[in-house]
Amino acid sequence: MTQGNRLDNLSWPAPRPPSAELSRSIAEHCQTGLKPSRPASVHTRVLVSIALSGILFGTLLVIGWRRHPPHTAVGIALLGALLWGVIQASVLIVGFGRPPGRRGSRLLRWGVVGIVPVVFFAHLTSAATNVLSLEQFFVVPRSLRSTVVCGVHSLLFGALASVALFALWRRSDPFSPRLTGAVTGLAGGLVGAIALDMTCPSLEAMHLWLGHGLTLVTLVVAGWFAGRRWLAP
Amino acid sequence: MSEPTIEELMLAYVEGNADAFDSLYRRISSQIFAYLLRLTRERARAEDLLQITFSKIHRARASYFKGAPLLPWVMAIARRSFLDERRAAKSRAEDLSQDGNIPEPIKVDHGIPIDLADALERALDELPTAYREAIQLTKIAGLSLAEAAEVLETTPTAVKLRVHRGYTRIRERLEQLQSNSQ
Numbered sequence: 001m002t003q004g005n006r007l008d009n010l011s012w013p014a015p016r017p018p019s020a021e022l023s024r025s026i027a028e029h030c031q032t033g034l035k036p037s038r039p040a041s042v043h044t045r046v047l048v049s050i051a052l053s054g055i056l057f058g059t060l061l062v063i064g065w066r067r068h069p070p071h072t073a074v075g076i077a078l079l080g081a082l083l084w085g086v087i088q089a090s091v092l093i094v095g096f097g098r099p100p101g102r103r104g105s106r107l108l109r110w111g112v113v114g115i116v117p118v119v120f121f122a123h124l125t126s127a128a129t130n131v132l133s134l135e136q137f138f139v140v141p142r143s144l145r146s147t148v149v150c151g152v153h154s155l156l157f158g159a160l161a162s163v164a165l166f167a168l169w170r171r172s173d174p175f176s177p178r179l180t181g182a183v184t185g186l187a188g189g190l191v192g193a194i195a196l197d198m199t200c201p202s203l204e205a206m207h208l209w210l211g212h213g214l215t216l217v218t219l220v221v222a223g224w225f226a227g228r229r230w231l232a233p
Numbered sequence: 234m235s236e237p238t239i240e241e242l243m244l245a246y247v248e249g250n251a252d253a254f255d256s257l258y259r260r261i262s263s264q265i266f267a268y269l270l271r272l273t274r275e276r277a278r279a280e281d282l283l284q285i286t287f288s289k290i291h292r293a294r295a296s297y298f299k300g301a302p303l304l305p306w307v308m309a310i311a312r313r314s315f316l317d318e319r320r321a322a323k324s325r326a327e328d329l330s331q332d333g334n335i336p337e338p339i340k341v342d343h344g345i346p347i348d349l350a351d352a353l354e355r356a357l358d359e360l361p362t363a364y365r366e367a368i369q370l371t372k373i374a375g376l377s378l379a380e381a382a383e384v385l386e387t388t389p390t391a392v393k394l395r396v397h398r399g400y401t402r403i404r405e406r407l408e409q410l411q412s413n414s415q
Contacts, residue, residue: 011350012353012372012373013267013350013353013354013357013373015263015264015266015267015373015374016263016266016267016270017262017263017266018262018263018266018280018283019280022280022283022284023258023262025284026258026262026283026284026287026288027254027255027258029284029287029288029291030254030258030287030288030290030291031251031254031255034246034249034250034251034254035249036247036248036249037247037248037249037294037295038247038248038295039247039295039296039297039298039299041298041299042298099298099299099300099301100298100301100306100309100383106386106388169296170296171292171293171296172293172296172298174293174306174309174310174312174313175305175309175383175384175386176383176386177313232310232313233289233290233292233293233296233310233313
């Protein structure tokens with residue numbers, strides 16, 4: 001017989017009840033003015049999350065295309081929106097598609113949080129046609145200014161989308177709120193980063209990394225820290 | 234008619250049924266309290282944390298997803314309450330000893346244990362927190378390895394290992410106590 005089996009045969013200490021006074025106090029707190037509180041289903045929340053992000057993504061896209069009208073704007077916008085939709089839905093389904101306690105593997109969510117920003121940076125790098133040196137980048141006022149403008153826009157829209165998602169999933173994950181927060185930040189960040197990537201005419205590498213890519217990383221990190229406060233009950 | 238499950242009671246409580254809360258409390262409070270007592274090793278702290286845990290459950294009841302297992306959900310809330318309280322205690326200067334460390338709970342020497350249950354209880358209390366809570370969740374509260382892993386933010390394999398190591402230490406401690414009492 002193994003030692004585990006020997007211990008299994010022992011009677012483990014029975015759970016001790018809390019004091020009657022404490023139980024009364026808790027019951028009073030939880031039952032006073034108790035009203036029905038109807039939660040939305042997981043699927044509803046996922047669909048609303050995608051719709052909310054889509055509205056913000058579309059808004060940013062419209063603003064972007066109005067400022068920089070390209071020749072094949074409609075085709076590129078449709079393709080981009082489709083690509084964005086697929087990525088966004090994957091992130092949201094992996095992060096929230098199942099209720100806490102039945103959610104997919106932690107490894108998969110870590111994978112999404114780690115891999116999507118890397119893929120996005122790889123895409124930005126491959127899209128870049130010219131690379132300014134660090135010195136040139138900071139000396140040329142226009143390149144620095146346009147990077148700041150892009151960064152602020154993508155951060156603003158990304159943050160707006162992230163906050164909406166945080167509100168929608170508030171207090172829903174006591175298990176791994178930081179990781180879920182990072183996924184939320186990623187989902188929100190994709191709105192700003194991809195829409196801006198599609199509409200910005202600059203193809204300079206530093207501009208793309210700092211003005212577009214950094215937003216995604218910033219929102220993932222911010223989501224990680226905000227998750228414990230907002231997503232844990 | 235069969236007794237409703239704790240998940241069904243939770244859904245009724247979410248719907249505003251106060252009686253369902255009473256039944257639910259009767260069914261799960263001892264389990265949560267035992268877990269918190271095992272984590273804190275102090276009755277007063279465990280009682281405070283139980284109150285906080287139920288307050289959080291009440292506040293977050295709308296976010297409970299239909300069909301999700303309830304016990305891991307409430308245990309995770311209890312654990313998070315414990316971690317938050319420990320974090321807050323760390324930042325309170327008055328809780329620190331002169332050398333800047335968090336004082337360990339005072340260990341009371343109970344003398345020779347009177348029976349096996351007493352010895353087992355003491356051996357469990359002397360385990361490191363990680364082993365103690367793994368055994369508490371899986372062997373006493375009855376969570377599966379996967380559910381306990383979710384609560385402890387780790388993998389089922391890690392939980393299994395912690396339980397195994399905890400068992401080894403308990404066995405050694407029981408043998409030691411047995412030889413002391415002879």
